[in-house]
Amino acid sequence: SQTIHQWPATLVQPVGSPLSLECTVEGTSNPNLYWYRQAAGRGLQLLFYSVGIGQISSEVPQNLSASRPQDRQFILSSKKLLLSDSGFYLCAWSVRERDTQYFGPGTRLTVL
Amino acid sequence: AQKVTQAQTEISVVEKEDVTLDCVYETRDTTYYLFWYKQPPSGELVFLIRRNSFDEQNEISGRYSWNFQKSTSSFNFTITASQVVDSAVYFCALSASNTDKLIFGTGTRLQVFP
DSSP: OOEEEEEOSEEEEOTTOOEEEEEEEESOSSOEEEEEEEOTTSOEEEEEEEEETTEEEESSOSSOEEEEEETTEEEEEESSOOGGGOEEEEEEEESSTTSOOEEOOOEEEEEO | OOEEEOOOOEEEEETTOOEEEOOEEEOOOSSOEEEEEEEOTTOOOEEEEEEETTOOOOEEETTEEEEEEGGGTEEEEEESSOOGGGOEEEEEEEEOTTOOOEEEOOOEEEEEEO
16 A cells, blocks of 8 residues: 655754755655645645656745655755745645545644 | 635534535536545545546445535535544645646634534
């Protein structure tokens, strides 16, 4: 069966510091991968998605970037965090386009 | 434009009551998919159901049932005989326009009291 992992689970970072969140999927090959952000008390916003290694689509211009160095690894990064980057970051995968997306456990990021 | 509206921000019920969560969507596409996800306090989104636009049959899974009505662009979710473990935020989502993007509603927080 397929599983999706995210780490770290929680993170507290000062403003201006770098960020690296990691997501890995097991039990499937060539998945579509997604990064979402959920601000406190709000819905989910798609940040990035990837259909293959090195292929990244950005949905919202922001302070963040994403990379997919391996088939089942998806990384969310920032060179300098802003207060507004605080939130709950969720990674998801799907078998193909428009298929069901399955979500990981999430990373709760607090920028102080 | 694609849009999902969950007008109910928060619902409180007592255990064993039935509860319906509303979802209204907007899309001009003829082919689209609708989803419901559950987000318990732990934060992880749990997939509940996926329905395509050509299948208007209602679905029942245990205490959960879904009513899809294209005429009113609604995809409502009913929990029968609610339990405390049903307490969570529930999201309705839409995938349309030949894209992989999921458009989420703002969610409905359900609190079930013993």
